[in-house]
Amino acid sequence: MARLAVEKLSLESLAVRVSANYSPFWFKSLHFTSNALAKKEHICTDSPENINIIIKSIQSGKTEDELFQSLIRDQACNTIPISHNLVSHLLYRFKDDWKSAFGVFKWAESHPDYQPLSESYDTMLDILGKMKQMDKMKTLLEQMNHRHLVTINSIAKILRRLCGAGKWEEAVMIFDDLHNFGLEKNTESMNILLDTLSKENKVERARNIFLELKSHISPSAHTFNIFIHGWCKVNQVDEAQWTLQEMKGYGFKPSVISYSTIIESYCRHSNFGKVYELLDEMESQNCPANVVTFTTIMSYLTKNKEYTEALQIRERMKMGGCKPDTLFYNALIHTLARAGRVQEARHVFEVEMVNVGVKPQTSTYNSMVAMFCHQGMDQEAIRILEMMESSNLCRPDIQTFSPLLKLCFKTGKTDVLLGYLLDEMINKYHICLDLATYTLLIHGLCRANKCDWAYRFFQEMIGKDIIPRYYTCSLLLDEIKQKNNYAAADHIESYMKHMKSS
Structure with a gap:
């Protein structure tokens, strides 16, 4: 197949697309819409025009209540019909900016003709929990409970975020009080609790809870797979192997998931001899490895720079009649790239994937x-x-x-x-910058002698309650002082003192 014909975008053509006097204060010139846009007729409630009108009214550094009030007062925003798709899009857009997300959510919720779906509440719960706003998360859960909107998925998100914040005792209390939310303690809810604890390295605690509950809540095959994953996560693969035997004792046959989890643990410790032993055992138990298993092995071999052996996994997979999927091709392309075989990777992407119909x-x-x-x-x-x-x-x-x-x-x-690139990220795709990206930008701009621009990113991230690393603050402070920007230096120093005291 001929190589895909795509016009190359040269840096000269970029210069045309980006103004020659491009301001380092990019957020002033990269607004999403003009005021005239608000006067356009809205064909779809979640159209880019409507989304941009709402995003334009969001100002970083404001509280969620201030953002809510600004949306309420914005005449253009209040002409937009609220839809579930619109709310979903906006919550995704602000998934790393809880203040903006919560302000938008409260604004949508305040409309008399709109009632958020349980899924939208769940998304908001998850955003608040992710950003460690636990009190607000629990208050929102109570609000959902009054409206009879709490589902097992809501509880799963709450448990996950509580355990992630080290509040696993509170997670257990939520499980104990499931009846207050109109939910049952059963195999499904027990597994959610066990899984959440295990993923947060509390597998021993999860095991003790299971021993207390197993007399009146029956385990499932998934219960044991949870423990296999939990033991492997804390590097107790022998316990995982024993769990395989316990699983059989309860009448459950270990699945490809059971074996693949242990294989991944051996891969993580570069014990590929054990990996191949388990692959042979799976074949003897009539439980052949699947594409996920092979993808995992290839990825870890690549990580260990065993490129030739990694590419042999592809041949073993073919011999077993296992068809590749998108994730396998992702791993294959990565392996070829790491091995410096750029043209082969290009061929896989542009020809082979097209020929086999993998998108x-x-x-x-x-x-x-x-x-x-x-x-x-x-x-x-x-x-x-x-x-x-x-x-x-x-x-x-x-x-x-x-x-x-x-x-x-x-x-x-x-x-x-x-x-x-910033124009594409922010204006075209509405990508919300995270800690890693802010760090990359601030460090890169400081080294490029553009510390004023870097300081603007610093102001924006702390306005979103994204806490910069101390080294980032120190690097920026040194550069700002060299520019004799005393006001900015005082601000950074004050923030660093607050970081140390908190």
Whole structure:
């Protein structure tokens, strides 16, 4: 198949797309819409125009109540009919900015003709929990309970976030009080609690709870798979092997998931001899490895720089009649890229996947972008980005742009390329920057002698309650002092003192 014909986007054409006098204070010039946009007729409630009107009214650094009030007072926003799709899109957009997400959620909820779905409440619970806003999360749960909207999925998100914050005792209390939410203690809810505890390295506690409950709540095969995963996570693979035997004692046959979890543990410790032993055991037990198993093994061999052996996994998979999927191809492309076999990786992406009918996902494009960035091939990396944009299969995410941003700083192309990338991320795809991206930008801009721009990112991230690393603050402070920007230096020093005292 001929190589896909995609027009290369040169840095010269980027210069046309980004103003020559591009301001380092990009957020002033990268607003999402003009005031005239508010006067346009809305065809779809979750159209880009409507979404942009709402996003434009969100100001960083405000509390959720202030944001809610600003939305209420915004005449353009209040002409937009609220839909479940609109709310879902906005919550995803602000998934790393809990204040904006909560302000938007309260605004939507306040409309008399709109009642959020349970799924929207669950998303908001998860955002609050992720950002460690536990009191607000629990208050929202009580509000849901009054409206009879709490589901087992709501409880799963609450338990996960409580355990993630080290509050596993509170998670157990929530489980004990399930009847207060109109839910039952049964195998499904027990498994959710056990799984949450195990994933937070509390597998022994989960085991003790199971021993207390097993007399009146029957386990399932999934119960034992939870423990297998939990024991492997805390590096007690022998306990995981014993759980396989216990599973059989309860009449459950170990599945490919059971074996693959233990295989992943051996891979993590580079014990590939045990990996191949388990593969042989699976075949003898008429439980053949699946594409996930092979993908896992290939990925860890690649991580250990065993590229030749990793590529042999592909042949073993073919011999077993196991068909590759998108994630396997992602791993294969990554392996070929790490091995420096760029043209083979390109062939897999542009020819082989097309021939077998496996469609790429965002992660596939990300692998290609990362490969070309690693090789310093910025033109090819941007070409892949444009291919993704025109494919209509998926959208770029923050991982798509991370290697491009790194390459931008590495090559010193901050004046034009960085502006283009930020415009794509923020204005076109409404990607919310996270801690890692803010850190990358601040460090890169400081080293590129653009510390005023870096300081703007610093202000924005702390306005979103994203806490920068202390080293990031220290680096920025040194650069700001060299520029004699005393007001900014005082602000950073004050913030660093607060970090130390909290």
